[in-house]
Amino acid sequence: MNITISIIMFILGTIFGSFYNVIGYRIPKEESIVFPPSHCPNCNHRLKSYELIPVLSYLFQKGKCRSCQQKISLFYPIFELLTGTLFMLAYMSFGLNSNLIIALTFISLLIIITISDYNYMIIPDNVLIFFGIIILLEIGIIYGPSKVLISILNGTLSFIFMFTLKKLGDFIFKKESMGGGDIKLLFIFGMVLSFPIAILSIFVGSLIGLPLSLILVRKNSDHIIPFGPFLAAGAIILLLTKIDLTTIISFYNF
Ligand SMILES: [Zn+2]
Secondary structure: OOHHHHHHHHHHHHHHHHHHHHHHHHHHHOOOOOOOOOEOOOOOOEOOHHHOOOOHHHHHOOOEOOOOOOEOOOHHHHHHHHHHHHHHHHHHHHOOOHHHHHHHHHHHHHHHHHHHHHHHOOOOHHHHHHHHHHHHHHHHHHHOHHHHHHHHHHHHHHHHHHHHHHHHHHHHHOOOOOOHHHHHHHHHHHHHHOHHHHHHHHHHHHHHHHHHHHHHHHHOOOOOOOOHHHHHHHHHHHHHHOOOHHHHHHHHHO
C-alpha cells in the first residue's frame, strides 16, 4: 500500500462522487446528466468551475449558493467524501490490479443507487443495466468468457433467492415487503460477490438497517424506508473485507 496512491484514489473518488451526485439526482427524474450544466436549484445560477471542486467548494462557500445564499444540501459533500473514502479503501484492500477496476465500478453503482433510492425510492433500471453490462465486460476482459457465464449464473441464483424472499415477505407482512429494484440489484451482487456472499450481504444489510429503521418508524410511522442503501452498505462491507466462504467456515474451526 502506497500513501501517495491512496491520496490520489481519495481525490479521484471525490471527483467521481461529485458526478455520481448529479447522476443519482437526475436519472430518476429522467433528466439529462450533461444538460443543463450544474446549477443552483433555487436561483438557477450556473456553477463556475471553481464552484465545482468536490467538498472544498462547499467549505469555501460555507454551504451556501454564491448567488442567492440558499443553503446547499450537506448531502452533496457527504457523498463526495464517502466516494473518496470508499475508492481509497478499495485500493487499500485490492491493491493496483484488475480486481480494483471491478471493485470501483461496483462501488460507483452502489453510490448512485443509494443517492437515488434515498431521495426518490427508486433504483433506476437503466443504471442497473448500464453497470451490469460494464461489470460483465470487465469480467470478460480480465478473466475470460467462462467467468462471465459463472457470474451470470451467480447473479441469477441471487436474483431468484431475493425474489423468493420478497414473495415470502409480502405473504407474511401482507404488503409490499421490498421494491423490484432491490431484487434486480441482487443480480449484480451475485455477479460480483458470488451467490453465497450476495445472500450474506442481504443479512448484513438488514442487521445495519434494522435498528435505524426502528428509530425512523417510531418517529414517522408512515415513512417507508428504502432498503437499497442498507443492501449497498452490506455489499460494500463484504467486498472490502473480502470475506469469503472459507473465512466464514474457518471461524468454526477455532
Ligand atoms: Zn442560488
